Amino acid sequence: MNKVDTNSDCLEYEILWDDLTVxxxxGQGSCGTVCRGLWFGSVVAVKVFSKVEYSEEAIQSxxxxxxxxxxxxxxxxxxFMGAVTSPQRLCMxxxxxxxxxxxxxxxxxxxKLDWRRRILMALDIARGMNYLHCFSPPIVHRDLKSSNxxxxxxxxxxxxxxxxxRVKHETYLTTKSGKGTPQWMAPEVLRNESADEKSDIYSFGVVLWELATEKIPWETLNSMQVIGAVGFMNQRLEIPKDIDPLxxxxxxxxxxxxxxLRPTxxxxxERLRELQRKYTIQFQSTRAALPENYLLKG
Incomplete structure (x- = not known):
């Protein structure tokens, strides 16, 4: 992260707890609770981090x-609209x-999500993540999954x-939840090696699998079994045969x-846009083949 003059920047994003109605x-995340809130008449999401008190380093970070x-x-x-940043209360x-x-x-x-919609959703995620990775400095998500x-x-x-x-790490140390959700994590992350942009790419692959199957990844395994299978035995999710080869x-x-060797x-x-073009052409040719009275009824 770039060094930021946090004191002057603080004023820009600092929200007073008393101005929020929670x-x-x-929702319940691995390091906090998300509540519906009101802030000066606007409906907002308030994520309250669950640790009782954070270190000065964590708050600075x-x-x-x-x-x-x-x-x-x-x-x-x-x-993102702002944050409360007192040691006793940290929330976004x-x-x-x-x-x-x-x-x-x-x-x-x-x-009911048709394939054109699923491709659009995958494109949304890829574009948002590309923006974060191309930011200066690059922002690595580290916890990309369908619930985020x-x-x-x-x-x-x-x-x-x-x-x-930093804040998430301190929170994990004080909660029973362990460290995030291994079902979406790259093998190198599960082995405790360093994570970078390419670890987010692996997680995106798991989200693509969810979009295609509507199933929960590694549903029958517990966290330790996932770590063993993916991190140390090079196993991957099973892909149903009827999914588009692309x-x-x-x-x-x-x-x-x-x-x-993972893509950016x-x-x-770019590859998702090719897939999008393919499905658009298919959809248009299917519509063209339908009788006129069928289209009028629809």
Whole structure:
């Protein structure tokens, strides 16, 4: 992270706890609780970090990162509005998206998502992540998964819950939750090696698998078994045979064991756009083949 003059920047993003009205809980993360809130009449999401008190270093690091987040502007990145940064209370305020997370959407199975919609959602995520990776300095998510991807009214997907590694680390040490969710983590991360942008690419491959199957990754294994299977035995999720071969090759390229050989989000965006063109042409030719009276009824 760039060194930021946190004292002057503080004023830009600092929100007073007393200005927030915190309502019902709408989500539980590995290091905090997300609640619906009101801030000067606007409905917002308030993420309250769960540790009782944070070290001065963690708060300093938190302030630097939120000063950076305040500069982020992209249609596929959750809009950050501000933060409360006192040692006793650490929380972040962002826009509230009505449909919740992509994980919830896929597991509810109430919205029938056709392949064109799934490709659009994958493109949203790739574009948001590409923006974060191309930022100066690059922002590595480190916890990319479907429950950290939020969906708005129009089914646009936005990347959320990135950064804040120091605060998250301190929180993990004091909670029973362990360290995040291994089902989405790259093998090198599971082996405790250093993570970079390419570790996010692996996680994106798991999200592509979820979009294709609407299943929960490694559902039958516990965390330790996932760490063993993926981190040390080079196993990957099973891919159903009936999925488009282009989608399969996208997933497999993200899961390359040699992180350097995984694509960038820029490359993934281009490949997803090719897939999008293919499905658009298919859709148009199917419509053209339908009898006119059928289309009028629809």
């Amino acid at each position: 309502g019902e809980e709408i 938190f302030r630097q990162e939120v000063a950076l987040m305040k500069r982020l502007r992209h249609p596929n990145v959750l809009l 305020v962002s826009e509230l998206l009505p449909r919740g997370s992509l994980f919830q959407l896929l597991q509810r199975k109430t919205s 991807l939020l969906v708005d009214r129009n089914l646009t997907v936005k990347v959320a819950d990135f950064g804040l590694s 989608w399969i090759s996208l997933m497999e390229s993200c899961w390359h064991n040699d992180a350097k 989000f820029q490359e993934l965006t």
